[in-house]
Amino acid sequence: MTIDELRARAAQRQQTCSQIKKMIVSRLDLEIEPGWITDDQPLFGRGLELDSLDVLELYVAIEAEFGVALYDSDMAVFGSVSRLADEVDPALRAPA
């Protein structure tokens, strides 16, 4: 791929990640700017320190915002914002 194609592909993921971060901050009423959350940081326990109640809130929020139901998914989908992006936009997982 050319560098412009790679940048476009990266931008697609970064846009989805940005949308997820805004959703997390808004739904969980966090006091940080969405951009402070990194794509790869842990979300539960370490990192953003979300708990199981936060997960329930995010299940609802993700379905409302992205139309994706994650209720039966394992906790790995909440491993990071970027991992969540893979779930809400499967096109991101397609081979480059």
Next chain:
Amino acid sequence: MASVLATRHPEDTVHGQVGDATVPLRFSSLAEEYQVLRERAAVLDLGGHRLIEITGPAAVDFAQRILARDVEYLTSDRCMMSLVLDDSGQVVDQVIAFGREDGLLLESSCGAGSRLLDHLLAHAVEGAEIADRSADLTVIGLEGPYAWGVVGRLIDGELASLPFESVVEATWDDVDIVFARTGYTGEYGYQMIVPREASAGLWAGALEHAQAAGQEALELAMLEVRQPIPRHEATPGATVIEIGANWLVDITKDDFVGRAAVLEAFEAGSGRRTVGFTGCEGVPAPGTRVLAGGQDVGEVVHAVHSAGLGATLGLARVDPELAAAGLDLTVGGLGVTTLTSPYIVPKSWSIPII
């Protein structure tokens, strides 16, 4: 600084220098110790982590100024991981801060104790006593998907299910210890702060239920879940934003050493960003150039062979518009693919404590 347990380790243990500490790098083989850590339970000699006590009427205010996270209400039953920064926002160390009745106890990262102590002393204030407690205390860790079972057999099963970052005073074999639920690798993790004279007994006791793992296996497992390893990632000149360690900084806190520089870097949006990658042959050295579409876009920060992936796993610092998973880049002339974190899903995420 050498671990007080060094003489207790088998003769063929491979020790190595990490910063100011001589630590066990591996006891048997990296592959075996990694498997123990990811599949069962590993006991860790964390004697390379220095313990520094801050006490006195100004202890909490001093710690609040030194630590990048908010410790104003860190009670004696809690601990938290935080960065310590210098005035320019560069990482001095990544510590675990334990709330204590009379102040705080800071646990340095491996081999960074002297640097941390020098930094604390350079910022010392009246009313905050700073004391290196490493002469009389040491740390032993347990980590792995069944580490909770070891806690039950070694001390008390109820301690195993403590909430993350909880701390209790406990007793092992009539010895008072500080017991904490922590974790570096995404697996169930615990730490025991123990008097040095009792540490050999506790180490031997833990080995009856778990297998020792060295620094190499621990750092590999940390990398796989994107737990920052300061000695590899905090390269000269790299900002917290470039390292991607924002979560170890409470930027909403009004004031702490380095805050202005971190905020400036965040608001500027400049610099590079860190992303994981796999692929290529061998293990590229730090500084190896990273290319995208034939153009130089960054460099390798740290790389290893990941036993979990069965392939090279590394971190690269690249131009921000290319810091994303799922891209095919080139490292040292060979193809790699950038990754989504965590790179390995810890087994503990699907195993309940029973």
